[in-house]
Amino acid sequence: MTLVDTPVITAGGPSLTQERRLVTAIPGPRSQELLARKAEAVASGVGHTLPISVVAAGGGVIVDADGNSLIDLGSGIAVTGVGNSAPRVVEAVTAQLHSFTHTCFTVSPYEGYVAVAEKLNELTPGAHVKRSALFNSGAEAVENAVKIARHFTKKQAVVAFDHAYHGRTNLTMGLTAKNIPYKSGFGPFASEVYRAPLSYPFRDGGLSGAEAAGRAISVIEKQVGAENLAAIIIEPIQGEGGFIVPAAGFLPAIVEWCRANDVVFIADEVQTGFARTGAWFASEHEGIVPDLVVTAKGIAGGLPLSAVTGRAEIMDSAMAGGLGGTYGGNPLACAAALATIETYEEDGLIDRAREIGAVLIGRLNALRTADPRVGDVRGRGAMVAMELVDPASGAPDAALTSAVAAYAHANGVVVLTCGTYGNVIRFLPPLTISDELLIDGLSVVAEGLKHA
Template sequence: NLTMALTAKSMPYKQNFGPFAPEVYRMPMSYPFRDGGQDGAAAAREAITRIEKQIGATSVAAILIEPIQGEGGFIVPAPGFLPALADWARANGVVFIADEVQTGFARTGDWFACAHEGVVPDIITMAKGIAGGMPLSAITGRADLMDAVHPGGLGGTYGGNPVACAAALAAIDAIREHDLTARARRIGEIASARLRALAQQVPAIGEVRGRGAMLALEFVRPGGTEPDAALTAAIAARCLEQGVLTLTCGTFGNVIRLLPPLVIGEDLLNDALDVVCTAIGDLSA
């Protein structure tokens, strides 16, 4: 119930599941494509001002944020946004929590997305890439916060599952052994170059964005920023017909996200990009 209260995406996550816990507030994220290219410091000031005016700094328990939004549209905040929020939280005794479920474990070209700007959260939530597909999640944080709970207070039936934990240790070893953080950056370089070149020819591509191997294309009506969810869905369907799995996301359903495996070979990566680029070119025409 608390998790559903946190999300701003009603369908399919929270519709018909209410009522939800009160006192959960959503503040504006830095969204360079849709906030006029506002710099990170200015975007952070706007969010902080709303926090102070609507809630009051002394009444805030925690700020929970995805360093790069996932379901929200793979939105990379402007540089400086995350550090400014983290600094404000620290100065006001507010716990700064980074949701790195999608961004963690080398996906963005570093172990965690917060590291790109030197942000050290008080708590990090983790899952997905932590165990190479096995069901596992984890939380880590400052010792005083983690030790505040009595022994046995944080746990569950599947906590410490030995098979999932073994898979996680193997996945972490593989990330280190094969330097998959560097591999993610290389995937990003290859894919971004091709997608940005395509964007120069296709007005329906509003923005190509992402970090490392966490990439997205936002589709709009040519000549503006009006979301084009229908085109986005059609492109995803065409890619699926050609054997390439993509996912749509974003508040308006107009973003295609690309999450290639970090161990993908460059030939296969380029084959997949051929399918994506052809689908975009054909359907946007």
């Protein structure tokens, strides 16, 4: 890290100097000015994690209005996997901007939407014939996946899992497990949504994946009934729920049960998709082939886009006009998505995610060995977390987690917390980050743990 006396603001994207640099305390005076304006103009329910005003970002850093350069270990919650202002994305969006910005695909189609659908059909797991539909946000795509599954099966019930996060719309709040801040006071929620126990190895008491699946299936059969169940939806690695990686065998057993009982298996790959876990999709790690795959976040380099991709017979079951939306598959976002996918492919970012994962797992496991408050380290690729606990009881320690995150923020590192109990620090660096920046950021987190 360097300390300088005056703000130095450069252009965004990879041209930014890749270093942690503190010019002022966080927040600096210019950021404080924006936060004061935010308090007057923006609904208080729209919170923020860091009290800064961003003016540029790229590579592995975010620069604020006071010239502070922070190491980005969050990627806008796993969105900017190819980095902020990635050159191919900027070029593609600029070219599309000069052609047209909108027609509404359901009024007058254009090639970009079709090309994105073709690419998703190619990349998502399984060799079966697929179709895709494009939307704007992860929650919107989840809602459409459920809608499609219900229409196809002519059944109504949907099962989600403990610790799940699927969005903030009415239906997806019902699917989401965590009450505060996502659900409290916002009900009533959509009906026919049920919950089953997840495989959570750190807190499962030694259950194998097969045993945990058996437990979940027993709950589903007794409390819902396969004859009533349209779909099971699950994140192959849970995101907001705490980066929980189910025990090996759990996901395949759930998929097998779905196949045997005419239940649609929906993989919510919003946070895990697009190279994040060291594969195109996290489902690949367990060799499962979902019926429907929901994607968003890392799909378009920061532009709003999401999708549902799945078996042609399921996707095609909806009547003409039954799927769509004014902005779904916006031409700018489609151009960005094609350039983003090309960047993952051409720049070797799937391999880079694995390399980042090796650094994260190695450094965090060293912390766990040295400090019993680090109860668990888990994840895949560039999607890794540590769970902080009371070493005597193993109880979640949300206060310690908050203190470590606050220390990191004050010292120029963007980290995010998560978990049903608020005791997990998650690491989602852009896949363009250097090892030097990544190690510097992790060192600050380690200092925060020591000082807490």
